Amino acid sequence: MLDFLFKISNQKIKELLKKANDFYNQKDFARAAGIYRKILKADPLYFAALANLAVSYFELKDYKAARPLFEKLCREDANNPWWHNYLSQVCQQTGHLPEALEEAWQAVVLSDGQKEHQLNLAYTIYETADMGGRSAVDSVLRQWRRKYPRNAIVRQSYKSFYPDAEFTCSEAEYVEELFDVFAPDFDAVLADLHYRSPQDIASLLAAFFSKNILQKKQILDLGCGSGLCAQEIAAKLPNGCFTGIDISGGMLREAQKKNIYNRLIKCNIFDCDKILKQRFDIVVAADVLTYFGELKKFFAVVRKMLPQGGVFAFTVSENMVNQKDFFLMPSSRFVHRAEYVEKSLLELGFSILENKHEVLREEGGKKVFGRIFLAVVK
Numbered sequence: 001m002l003d004f005l006f007k008i009s010n011q012k013i014k015e016l017l018k019k020a021n022d023f024y025n026q027k028d029f030a031r032a033a034g035i036y037r038k039i040l041k042a043d044p045l046y047f048a049a050l051a052n053l054a055v056s057y058f059e060l061k062d063y064k065a066a067r068p069l070f071e072k073l074c075r076e077d078a079n080n081p082w083w084h085n086y087l088s089q090v091c092q093q094t095g096h097l098p099e100a101l102e103e104a105w106q107a108v109v110l111s112d113g114q115k116e117h118q119l120n121l122a123y124t125i126y127e128t129a130d131m132g133g134r135s136a137v138d139s140v141l142r143q144w145r146r147k148y149p150r151n152a153i154v155r156q157s158y159k160s161f162y163p164d165a166e167f168t169c170s171e172a173e174y175v176e177e178l179f180d181v182f183a184p185d186f187d188a189v190l191a192d193l194h195y196r197s198p199q200d201i202a203s204l205l206a207a208f209f210s211k212n213i214l215q216k217k218q219i220l221d222l223g224c225g226s227g228l229c230a231q232e233i234a235a236k237l238p239n240g241c242f243t244g245i246d247i248s249g250g251m252l253r254e255a256q257k258k259n260i261y262n263r264l265i266k267c268n269i270f271d272c273d274k275i276l277k278q279r280f281d282i283v284v285a286a287d288v289l290t291y292f293g294e295l296k297k298f299f300a301v302v303r304k305m306l307p308q309g310g311v312f313a314f315t316v317s318e319n320m321v322n323q324k325d326f327f328l329m330p331s332s333r334f335v336h337r338a339e340y341v342e343k344s345l346l347e348l349g350f351s352i353l354e355n356k357h358e359v360l361r362e363e364g365g366k367k368v369f370g371r372i373f374l375a376v377v378k
């Protein structure tokens, strides 16, 4: 009898959808969700409203409300990998890890191994193993490697569960894919993780250069990412001339938007001494060495970019799990022993001015401990 109250003309539904989509595009998900619900009351099968309401709940972190909608989308639009990807993330967030793993796998298969879905599966495997140990992910890891033996994301994940002494550096292809996907959300995610290394590095440099803070300085930002580090340094050393190097085009596009760099170059750090013909007063590498295990080759490149007296500031995540010089964690990131970092720096002709133990950021609600180094070419 109340049905007529919900009857809305097609024209009215179109107008409501447009209004809701405007809010959705402005990321005002709460208001968008209110209108999508109204549309679905009038027409429960209105696909665009259903899909955007599900994503709005997801963005609002209302995973309980999002789950049945994504389940419905997986049934009605069964070949779209994104619904399975979202559903896997919702299951992860609500602690339903076996379902999360199954849905993440479905998304990978349906997309024929697209990088966004491979990375989601990699993350789901990591989260599942964190709770249930390696045995909880063993069979999916093996199945994954059998199906995609040449995929760099799969290889990196596999090596992080089955240690291989020969694997001493992340593959460039893995890093590029990871950060191209991550780039648009990088700054927001890192802020959520209380990432502090850019501020810490900038403070160390400001203290070191306190007597000539206004002097013009050439600064090379290795693995510059979206430019968070240069942003902090520029605030403390106002006459910096910044060159940023990164392997990810997506991250470089984010860095460009900050308008800090004089030059941004897409290349592998290992090649920058061949590309850059100048030397720098300062080289920084914030949260970058975690993609490198063995450090001597990295430090040798840095050494070539600096004259005598040149300054190198960087962070490493600390190996607190065993006595190895470096170790690839299940998170697919390398951690390093402080003594190994010191020894490698000294062997390459640096003297160490600072080696500070700090909390670098958080990961899965836990603190990530590390070191901030300041070294000078002797």
Ligand SMILES: C[S@@+](CC[C@H](N)C(=O)[O-])C[C@H]1O[C@@H](n2cnc3c(N)ncnc32)[C@H](O)[C@@H]1O
Pocket (backbone or CB within 6 Å): 172, 175, 176, 179, 197, 198, 222, 223, 224, 225, 226, 227, 228, 229, 245, 246, 247, 248, 251, 267, 268, 269, 270, 285, 286, 287, 288, 291
């Ligand atoms: C965690 S982000 C840190 C970004 C930035 N330094 C910051 O503090 O916000 C690591 C960056 O290092 C870059 N990177 C890692 N390995 C690289 C390599 N071999 N060559 C160039 N860039 C690399 C990644 O693409 C990514 O942008």
